[in-house]
Amino acid sequence: MNDLECHRCRRSLRAGTPDPSARAIRRTRGNGLCPDCVLTYFLQNLDVLRRVWQEHGPEVLRLPHVQTHIATVLNRTQLTPGEIDYERVVANWNLPVSKEE
Numbered sequence: 234m235n236d237l238e239c240h241r242c243r244r245s246l247r248a249g250t251p252d253p254s255a256r257a258i259r260r261t262r263g264n265g266l267c268p269d270c271v272l273t274y275f276l277q278n279l280d281v282l283r284r285v286w287q288e289h290g291p292e293v294l295r296l297p298h299v300q301t302h303i304a305t306v307l308n309r310t311q312l313t314p315g316e317i318d319y320e321r322v323v324a325n326w327n328l329p330v331s332k333e334e
């Protein structure tokens with residue numbers, strides 16, 4: 234298997250290498266997940282959001298004000314909001330997320 238693709242959704246981890254955001258992508262390569270999947274893992278494991286996913290599903294991630302809120306959270310992490318493709322996050326929401334080894 235190509236270790237330069239996300240082991241969950243197969244997104245290339247080399248996408249946009251000339252882009253400054255590639256720095257963050259490289260950092261997330263440690264656990265083999267792309268930024269979309271790192272965000273998914275993060276969101277699915279926040280207790281305060283669990284009821285949101287049960288009642289509304291991941292489609293709420295398409296709402297601009299939700300993305301704005303997430304962006305403020307991401308600014309305190311290794312991810313940058315520009316790296317996140319919310320359509321992919323929603324589409325891949327139910328793919329299994331393996332625990333980090």
Ligand SMILES: [Zn+2]
Pocket residue numbers: 239240241242243244266267268269270271
């Ligand atoms: Zn992925």
